[in-house]
Amino acid sequence: MKSIGIDLGGTNIKAGLVDKSGKILFKTSVPTESELGYKHVIEQIIKATTIVIEKDDDVVGIGIGAPGIVSAEEGTVKSPPNIPGWKKVNLGKILSDKFGKKVFVENDANAAAIGEYIFGAGKTTKSFIMVTLGTGVGGGIIYDGKLFRGETGGAGEIGHVTINYKGRKCNCGSYGCIETYVGNQRIVEKVKREIKSNPDSKVVELAGEKLETLSPKTLYDAAKLGDEYAIKAIEDIAVMLGAAFASTVNLLDISTIILGGGVSGFGNFLLTPLKKNLKERVLAPNRPRVKIKLSKLKNDAGIKGASSLAFYHS
Ligand SMILES: [Zn+2]
Incomplete structure (x- = not known):
C-alpha cells in the first residue's frame, strides 16, 4: 500500500x-x-x-x-x-x-501527530500529545487511537498554553503563551538580550561578533563545547516546556509526550532537565507514568505526516 x-x-x-x-x-x-x-x-x-x-x-x-x-x-x-x-x-x-x-x-500539527501514530514514536502508544518545536509550537492529541479534534477541530493548541499570565503578548492576543518563550525567533531574541552579560560565551564565537548566524542550534553547538551560558539557556527552555507539558498532562491524563522539531534535537541538554521538571510538576499519580519520546519521523516529517492521513482513514 x-x-x-x-x-x-x-x-x-x-x-x-x-x-x-x-x-x-x-x-x-x-x-x-x-x-x-x-x-x-x-x-x-x-x-x-x-x-x-x-x-x-x-x-x-x-x-x-x-x-x-x-x-x-x-x-x-x-x-x-x-x-x-x-x-x-x-x-x-x-x-x-x-x-x-x-x-x-x-492541519499540519495534527498531520504530524497522525504520522507519529501510524509510522513513528506513537506506533506502540494509544494516547499521546505530539509537540513540534519550530517557529511556533504546534500540538496534536491522539487519544485512544484517534485524533482528538475538540468541538470545532481546534484542539491541541499547546503553543498557547499560558506559562505566565502577566507575560509577553502573544500573536493570539493572550499573554505569556509558551510559544512566546520557546518559538525559534523568541529563543534568538532572548539570547541576544542575555549575551550582553555573557560576552565570553562560545555562542558569540560560533554566531559571529554581531550574532549574524545565531539560531537555536547555535545554543546546542555551544553547549556541546561545554559553554555554561548555553547549557543554562537550554535548561531555561526545558523548565518552561516542563511547566506547559505538566499542565497539559494533568488536564488530559495523557502521560506520553512526543517531541519533534528543531529544538527537540538538543539531546540531554534539553531532555534531562525537561523530564525532571515535568515529573516534579505533574500530579503525583501521573509521576511514574509520564514520559517524553522523540519524534521518529525527523527529515521529511511533513511529507510522512501528510501521507499517513490516507493510511489512517483507510
Ligand atoms: Zn498565544
Missing part, C-alpha cells in the same frame, strides 16, 4: 510517495511562490502532486498537511499565514476532482 503526502510550507511545497512503513519511495519539491497569489499556490500544489502521481498512481489516497485553519470534514483550508489572498479554499475537492483519488486535508 502506498499513499501521497503533500506538505504545504511557506517556502516550498514538498510531495512524496510513501509506503505503509513510512518509507519515502520518491519525493519532489516545488517553490510555493506565495507572492504570486493564492491561485498560483494552488497551481503549484497541483504541479507537485502531478510529478509524484506520474511516477506511480497506485495509491490509497492523497494527504495534505496545511497551516491555517483546516476543516478536515470539508477539506477546506482557511487563511494560512503568509499566503496573501487565500481566504477559504476547498483543497480536498480541487485535488480529488483533478486526480480522482481520495484526498484528506489536515
Whole structure:
C-alpha cells in the first residue's frame, strides 16, 4: 500500500510517495511562490502532486498537511499565514476532482501527530500529545487511537498554553503563551538580550561578533563545547516546556509526550532537565507514568505526516 503526502510550507511545497512503513519511495519539491497569489499556490500544489502521481498512481489516497485553519470534514483550508489572498479554499475537492483519488486535508500539527501514530514514536502508544518545536509550537492529541479534534477541530493548541499570565503578548492576543518563550525567533531574541552579560560565551564565537548566524542550534553547538551560558539557556527552555507539558498532562491524563522539531534535537541538554521538571510538576499519580519520546519521523516529517492521513482513514 502506498499513499501521497503533500506538505504545504511557506517556502516550498514538498510531495512524496510513501509506503505503509513510512518509507519515502520518491519525493519532489516545488517553490510555493506565495507572492504570486493564492491561485498560483494552488497551481503549484497541483504541479507537485502531478510529478509524484506520474511516477506511480497506485495509491490509497492523497494527504495534505496545511497551516491555517483546516476543516478536515470539508477539506477546506482557511487563511494560512503568509499566503496573501487565500481566504477559504476547498483543497480536498480541487485535488480529488483533478486526480480522482481520495484526498484528506489536515492541519499540519495534527498531520504530524497522525504520522507519529501510524509510522513513528506513537506506533506502540494509544494516547499521546505530539509537540513540534519550530517557529511556533504546534500540538496534536491522539487519544485512544484517534485524533482528538475538540468541538470545532481546534484542539491541541499547546503553543498557547499560558506559562505566565502577566507575560509577553502573544500573536493570539493572550499573554505569556509558551510559544512566546520557546518559538525559534523568541529563543534568538532572548539570547541576544542575555549575551550582553555573557560576552565570553562560545555562542558569540560560533554566531559571529554581531550574532549574524545565531539560531537555536547555535545554543546546542555551544553547549556541546561545554559553554555554561548555553547549557543554562537550554535548561531555561526545558523548565518552561516542563511547566506547559505538566499542565497539559494533568488536564488530559495523557502521560506520553512526543517531541519533534528543531529544538527537540538538543539531546540531554534539553531532555534531562525537561523530564525532571515535568515529573516534579505533574500530579503525583501521573509521576511514574509520564514520559517524553522523540519524534521518529525527523527529515521529511511533513511529507510522512501528510501521507499517513490516507493510511489512517483507510
Ligand atoms: Zn498565544
